[in-house]
C-alpha cells in the first residue's frame with residue numbers, strides 16, 4: 001500500500017544572536033573568536049504538505065501564501081536532471097537540490113509532494129526557503145522510512161539548499177525542530193542544537209516594517225571584522241557577536257525556561273541597545289534603520305510590550321516584540337497597522353504539550369443506525385447544543401479535543417469519504433447559500449475553516465473494527481502519546497476542565513502510563529461496554545490501577561470478577577469512550593493484525609489494551625463528567641435530549657445490544 005504522510009514545517013525566527021552564526025564559523029581561522037550562539041523559534045505559520053512514494057519521478061506541487069499554485073515540477077529521479085534544476089535557481093531549485101542530495105546519499109526512489117497550503121510569508125526573514133528544503137528532506141525520510149534524526153534532516157536541507165545559487169546560513173534549517181525554541185551553537189564547522197524549555201506561554205508579535213534593507217551589504221560590512229579585527233570598529237563587532245551576545249543568550253534561555261516574558265522583553269531591549277552600540281558603526285547605512293528605531297521608541301508600542309528588537313540581519317526588515325498579554329497583542333497589531341501600515345504575524349512560545357494529537361475514528365458502518373446511516377454517516381447526525389445550535393456530533397468531539405489543548409486531530413474515515421469531510425470542514429457553502437446565512441452562521445463557517453486546518457483525514461480501507469481504525473492512524477501519530485475519542489459519543493464535563501483534559505492531566509502527572517476514562521455504570525450496562533476493575537490509587541476514588549479489562553462481560557462474570565471496592569452494589573466501572581495512550585499501543589495492535597486476532601470478527605482495541613496493560617500497567621480515571629452515546633436509536637434519542645437540556649434524561653430504555 002502506498003502510504004500518505006502529512007507534514008507541517010514552520011518557518012523560523014531568530015530571537016537572539018543574529019550574525020553570530022557565521023561569526024562563530026571564523027573560529028576555523030582565529031581561535032580567539034568565540035563560538036556563535038543563537039536562539040531561534042519555529043513560527044506559528046508554515047508549510048503544509050502531503051507526500052507519498054512515486055515509482056520513478058520527483059513531483060512537487062506548491063501553493064503560494066496567496067493560494068496560487070505555480071506549475072507542477074516533474075523531474076525524473078535522476079541525479080543529472082535534479083542537479084541541473086537545482087542550479088537553475090528557479091522556484092523549484094531548492095526542492096530539486098534536496099532531492100538530489102537524498103538520491104545521492106540515501107539512494108531513495110521517487111516521491112510526490114503536494115504542498116497544499118502555505119501560511120508562511122515569503123521573503124520576511126522567516127526562512128521560507130529553508131522550511132521548503134526541510135519539508136522535502138522530511139518527506140523522503142518518512143516515505144522511505146530512513147529513520148533520520150532532526151539534525152540529519154537539517155543537514156540534508158542545508159546541503160540541498162547550497163546546491164542552488166541562493167546561499168543560506170546554517171541557522172535557517174532550525175525550523176526542522178518545529179514550533180519550539182532551540183538554542184544553536186556555531187563553533188567553526190561544528191553545529192550543536194538543542195530544544196529549550198518554556199514553562200509559561202510567551203506571546204510575541206512580528207511586524208513587517210515595510211522598509212528596505214540590503215542584507216548582502218550588512219554581511220559584507222560586518223564580515224570585515226573577521227577573522228582578525230583591524231580596528232576599534234572591528235573589535236566592537238567581535239565583542240558583541242562574542243562575549244556580549246553569549247551573555248544575553250544564556251540569560252534569555254533562562255528567561256524562556258521560566259516563562260518570564262517581562263525578562264525576555266527586557267533582554268530584547270538590551271540586545272538591541274548593545275547591537276546598536278557595537279554593530280551600527282560598522283554599517284551605518286543599513287543598521288541605522290530609521291523605521292525600526294522609530295517603532296521601538298514609540299511610547300504606545302512601549303506601553304503594550306515588554307520589549308522588542310530587530311529580526312534577521314536587522315536593518316529595516318522586520319521587528320519582533322514580546323507583548324504583555326493577548327489584549328495588548330491585539331492592540332499592538334491594530335496600532336502598527338493603523339499608524340504605520342505594517343503587517344503583523346503572531347508568534348507563540350508555549351510549554352511543550354506532551355499530548356498534542358487526537359485520533360477520532362468515524363469509519364464504521366453504523367449498522368445499528370440503518371437506514372439513517374445510509375443517508376448520512378452517524379457521526380454527522382445532528383445534535384442541538386444547549387445554546388440552540390444544530391451541529392454534527394463529530395464537531396462537538398473536535399471542539400472537546402481542542403478545548404483540551406490538542407493541536408492536531410486525525411479523523412479516520414472510510415475510503416471515498418475524504419472529499420466529503422474535507423468539503424465540510426474546508427470549503428465555504430456556495431455564495432447564494434452563504435449570503436443567505438445569518439451573521440452568527442457566517443461566523444460558524446469561519447470557525448469550521450479554522451478547525452479544518454487542524455484536521456487530517458486518514459482512510460480505513462476495510463471496516464475491520466474499532467481497533468483496526470485506530471491502527472490506521474499509526475504513521476500519523478508517530479512516536480507520541482495521543483488522545484483517542486470515540487466518534488459516536490459526546491462528552492460534557494461537570495467542571496471547568498474538559499473531560500479529555502482530565503485524562504491528559506492524569507497521564508502527565510502519573511508516569512505517562514495509558515489512562516482510560518471510566519464511569520460508574522449500572523448493572524444492565526456492563527454487557528454492552530468494556531468494563532474495568534482494579535485498585536484505587538487515591539482516597540477520592542477517581543484514579544485506579546487497572547487489574548482487569550473485559551470486553552462486554554456478562555453480568556455474572558462482572559459480579560464474580562469485576563467488582564471494584566467502594567462502589568455501590570451492582571455498580572461497575574465501564575469505559576467512557578476517551579483514552580490517552582502511549583504509541584506502544586500500535587505494537588500491540590500490530591500483533592493483533594499480523595496474527596489476525598479478532599473478536600466478533602473485528603480487530604478490537606480492548607485486546608490490544610489488555611496486552612499493553614500487562615506489559616506497562618494502565619490507569620483508569622473516573623471522569624468528572626457525562627458521556628452521551630449516539631450509536632443506537634434509543635441512546636441517540638436520550639443523548640439528544642440530555643445534551644440539549646444539560647440533564648441526563650432517559651426517555652426510552654435501550655433495546656438493541658452494543659457490539660463493543
Ligand code: UTP
Nearest residue numbers: 361362363364365366367368463464465469487
Ligand atoms: P462502533 O463500535 O459503534 O461500530 O464504533 P460501528 O461499526 O460504527 O457501528 P455499528 O456497530 O455498525 O452500528 C465505534 C467508533 O469506531 C468507529 C465508528 O465509526 C465509531 O465512531 N469505527 C468502528 C471505525 O472507524 N472503523 C471500524 O471498522 C469500526
